[in-house]
Amino acid sequence: MASPDQDLTPVLDKDGVRLTVDDALATVTLTNPAKRNAQSPALWRALAEAGRALPGSVRVVVLRGEGKSFSAGLDRQMFTPEGIEGEPTFIDLARRDDAGVDSAIAAFQEAFTWWRRNDIVSIAAVQGHAIGAGFQLALACDLRVVADDVQFAMRETSLGLVPDLTGTHPLVGLVGYARALEICVTGRFVHAEEAVVSGLASVSVPAADLDGAATDLAAAVLAAPRDAVVETKALLRGAVGRSFDAQVVAERAAQARRLRDLAGIGD
Structure with missing residues (x-):
């Protein structure tokens, strides 16, 4: 099948990230298959820029990776003493004070946060390796469709680090604490069948x-009215942090807004 963005003029195409927009559907593609779409600070900045560049017409964003792997994780140069030219090395980061380290990681995380916005539904199409930062990027999306050759793994703990690119919260929410802990501390592969079952x-x-x-x-998401999808996503995302009683109150308020909107009655 032809890629969904092959005939579209990119809105953004830099540092291994391409964004194309076709009315209500945007596609973000990782475009460095020779390095299995390895991630770097430059790629994270481009991903954050893609989020800022989305037109207001966009309702669904599909994230995909060119080649055999979705993303094999961090660029291995980041683990060398020299690091990536023009970027801070891990040693450089470690030498900063707490505020400096926090600020640097917060900037990296911007590439992973916008996918959760209530005004869009994000879908990751994941094939082959989705390792570490690649796994966390897939977890940043609302939904994941996987190829039968997918291999998820969270390798940060095995390297003496922790997953810090916003992946821990959705992972626990999806599979539960015990399985999330086991996946992270063992660094094992999660294959397609387990990914669906879990x-x-x-x-x-x-x-x-x-x-x-x-x-x-x-297309199935786009078939539903936009405002109803936005309200539903907000309700479901907020449910984790609310009590049952607070959630049913939120449901009533959201439904009141929908009824008034459908009836053409302003607030």
């Missing part, structure tokens, strides 16, 4: 059908 992924398909499955899911 709730990490909505569906698994043959690799050749991955783009089509993501496109079909995007």
